[in-house]
Amino acid sequence: METKMFTKNDIAQAAKLLAEGQLVAFPTETVYGLGADATNPQAAAAVYQAKGRPSDNPLIVHVNSANMVWQYAAPTYQNVATKLMQTFWPGPLTIILPVAQDKLSKTVTGGLQTAAFRMPDNQLTLQLITQLGKPLVGPSANTSGKPSPTLPEHVYHDLHGKIAGILADGPTRVGLESTVLDLTSSVPTILRPGALTQEQLAQVIGTVQSSHHKVQAGEIPKAPGMKYKHYAPKAQVVIVDHPNDFEAALTWVQQTTKTFAVMATDAILQKLDLSQATATFSLGDSLESASHLLFAGLRQFDLNEDIEYILAQGSDDQDLGIAYMNRLNKSAGNNHFK
Known part of the structure; x- marks a missing residue:
């Protein structure tokens, strides 16, 4: 497979490939994501295969608006989620919410009744989602376990020949993946730290705790980056x-x-x-x-x-x-x- 490098002028072509079930990497403010149509279980499964990633690791669902979230998430925590979205979206915050029945496949959720949602702060990717008309799953666009990609060249190094294209937008601004906040816990809980801190989140919604839970063998993690060795170079x-x-x-x-x-x-x-x-x-x-x-x-x-x-x-x-x-x-x- 030839992996094409797309620019801002090729968004329609990239969206067409995604609609056909192909994989296209996309830029965000944090790291590059590996995109597939989140409503297509076969495309989502292809993400795991391209990355060499265990399939019990859930995939973050990238949206272009809060309204798109509520097409797939149950409204149980809508009030507190809306406060967070209004304050931090678009931006490096992923919010875990219960999934509305039969709205997302187990391939996306890792078999859980929850899903992680994020609105990235990158105009090209927001345009890409709008053009597709559906959310994108988007784990980091690297071989599983390797350092996350902050340049389109990093993506090409790991995944050329395995994906259809890369929507290039230069280096990412933040460089670390998003903060993941679980709203389905008894207390809102940070499962993965990121650029948004516990104190910043608490200023908006009150008490927030950080998880120190270590995922055990056979346990399905609620968020990416909790279970397997990550970010490791050969040295x-x-x-x-x-x-x-x-x-x-x-x-x-x-x-x-x-x-x-x-x-x-x-x-x-x-x-x-x-x-x-x-x-x-x-x-x-x-x-x-x-x-x-x-x-x-x-x-x-x-x-x-x-x-x-x-x-x-x-x-x-x-x-x-x-x-x-x-x-x-x-x-x-x-x-x-x-």
Whole structure:
């Protein structure tokens, strides 16, 4: 299969392929998604196959309006959901709601009675959904387990020959996947942290809690990213929790005689002797830039077959740092330098 690269002038062609049951990757403000008609079970199943993703992992349903949500979701939590949509949509917030009976297939929901909905903040994708006239399922457009794609070239690297097209719109702005909020819990619960923090959500709807639940074998997760190893390059990522520990981490990794790379902010990179490093990657000058660039750095190192270890700068587990460390811990398998 030839994978075509589409631009803003090709939205009608991309929508036609989606209507025919084909897969087309699309841009969002967070990462690129792998799109299929959410009302077509066969197309949704093809998403799992293209990604190599276990089929008990639910798919996020991308919509172009709040009205489209209520064509598929039961209105049980409509009042609180509407407050969130009016405040944060379009944007990096995914809301889990009960599904109206027979409105979405088990292929989309992972067999659950709930579904995750999001309105992405990208005009090309909103136009694409409007042109199709139906919502899109959209997990990250990468091979399952690999770092999420923040550039159309990342998508092409993983999925060329497996999908019909990629709607390209340059680099994504946020770089981490959306915050996933479950409204069907007794207390609204964050299942996956993202750029929108617990405090921001609580300001709109009151009490919000974060889940620390670990999905067990045989259990179906309510949201993507909860069950399987994610975001991992071929090299072993080792998290360096404190800037003052980088010198010791460099000494350790050089003693292993393994090839290595370093991913850190400019302030760290500038003060280290990195003459022995195979490669380096700048995370910019702030937690915001680090979050935006994290997946791009992991992807860049993944293309270098010579790298065996990646020393990556950690962060405090607060605010945006919660989402940053969630992704970095998954990419490292919770491997921290001691």
